[in-house]
Amino acid sequence: PVVYIAQPRKRIVLPDWAVGVLSVLGLRASDLILLQSPTSFSRLFVPQQARIMSGPTLMPGYSNLFPFAPSAVPEVHDGPKRIYLSRSRHGHTGCFLGESYVERILETRAGFTVVHPEDLAVPQLVGLLRQAEMIVIAEGGAVHVLEITG
Numbered sequence: 001p002v003v004y005i006a007q008p009r010k011r012i013v014l015p016d017w018a019v020g021v022l023s024v025l026g027l028r029a030s031d032l033i034l035l036q037s038p039t040s041f042s043r044l045f046v047p048q049q050a051r052i053m054s055g056p057t058l059m060p061g062y063s064n065l066f067p068f069a070p071s072a073v074p075e076v077h078d079g080p081k082r083i084y085l086s087r088s089r090h091g092h093t094g095c096f097l098g099e100s101y102v103e104r105i106l107e108t109r110a111g112f113t114v115v116h117p118e119d120l121a122v123p124q125l126v127g128l129l130r131q132a133e134m135i136v137i138a139e140g141g142a143v144h145v146l147e148i149t150g
Contacts, residue, residue: 002027003044006034020122026069074127080113081133082106089116099138106136 006012012034014022019029049058059065084106088099106112112134117125129135 001031001033003033003035003041006036012036017122023072024069024123024126026067026072073123073130076127076131079128079131080115081131082110082112083128083132083135084112084114085135085137086114086116087138090118112136 014029014032022029022032084103086099086103088103103114107114115125115128120128
């Protein structure tokens with residue numbers, strides 16, 4: 001099981017993106033233990049930080065740690081080979097100044113397809129990324145999705 005600390009006294013409903021991430025990792029929602037109060041474990045593994053954002057991987061073999069489940073990811077054979085993962089429409093966490101300009105330049109001058117990750121289910125997004133030859137990603141949640149592509 002995977003343990004996740006949840007906010008106390010709130011009804012827990014996993015968002016679709018979280019269920020998608022679990023499925024890509026070969027896990028079911030029932031494999032997740034949601035903690036809302038102090039809990040004792042006879043044995044608990046707490047991982048060390050494995051990666052620094054915009055920096056190096058701190059743990060050898062980090063990319064092999066994810067229990068990737070290929071059967072959960074649809075194969076994409078005719079998807080775009082050059083993808084820009086945009087955050088321009090993700091108002092919840094924001095984007096960066098000038099991102100619409102970056103989108104336009106990558107799309108019109110470099111042949112990239114602009115993809116908004118929030119428009120796709122996680123398994124679909126992972127399938128799209130796995131078949132791409134080049135991906136440009138702004139720092140943030142999209143980078144974490146890339147880490148689970150196997």
